[in-house]
Amino acid sequence: MGSPIKPPDKEDWWNVPVDRRESIWLGLSVVWAMILFGWMSVWTRVGDQNPIGETYRVSTDEFQEKVETYIDEADEVDGGIVPPDENVYIAGMTFQWRGLPVVLETGKTYKFRMSSYDIQHGFSIRPEEVLSQHTNLLVLPGYEWVIEMEFDEPGTYHVICNEFCGVGHSSMHGRIEVRDEVNV
Ligand SMILES: [Cu+2]
Numbered sequence: 001m002g003s004p005i006k007p008p009d010k011e012d013w014w015n016v017p018v019d020r021r022e023s024i025w026l027g028l029s030v031v032w033a034m035i036l037f038g039w040m041s042v043w044t045r046v047g048d049q050n051p052i053g054e055t056y057r058v059s060t061d062e063f064q065e066k067v068e069t070y071i072d073e074a075d076e077v078d079g080g081i082v083p084p085d086e087n088v089y090i091a092g093m094t095f096q097w098r099g100l101p102v103v104l105e106t107g108k109t110y111k112f113r114m115s116s117y118d119i120q121h122g123f124s125i126r127p128e129e130v131l132s133q134h135t136n137l138l139v140l141p142g143y144e145w146v147i148e149m150e151f152d153e154p155g156t157y158h159v160i161c162n163e164f165c166g167v168g169h170s171s172m173h174g175r176i177e178v179r180d181e182v183n184v
Contacts, residue, residue, distance in 0.1 A: 095168030
């Protein structure tokens with residue numbers, strides 16, 4: 001019994017030059033791949049997806065000291081921290097936000113300085129009236145992220161953790177109270 005697969009007619013069937021059309025398509029793919037490769041570099045310079053603000057390396061101990069000094073120096077209104085200057089320190093930790101609640105003024109630009117004492121946490125701000133409106137940032141241990149923020153509308157803004165961090169994750173809640181006038 002012979003094999004149902006017939007051998008090719010030509011003996012050196014494997015030794016034929018690549019068809020011109022195949023070469024052209026291969027060439028085009030390589031060119032396109034190089035364009036996309038170069039685009040990565042362009043996109044990190046002009047793309048709007050780039051991270052905002054500035055980041056600094058900071059050890060957990062250093063950051064903890066900064067936060068505690070800030071809280072010591074700050075005034076207090078209705079149980080909330082009133083920052084002494086434009087800096088607002090917030091630290092994520094299992095399972096709370098150190099530095100919250102904070103009382104801020106409408107229309108004033110603050111420098112939010114954020115980090116974590118342990119693992120990564122999701123810093124999510126949601127205005128009480130429209131809880132579906134999020135501003136989401138990731139706080140990481142070892143990095144201090146400085147982001148300028150300004151609140152146009154007075155009101156209560158809830159801060160929750162939206163990066164699962166352990167058993168107490170769902171209880172990680174803080175508040176930002178924004179008022180037209182903060183009287184200490
Ligand atoms: Cu969490």
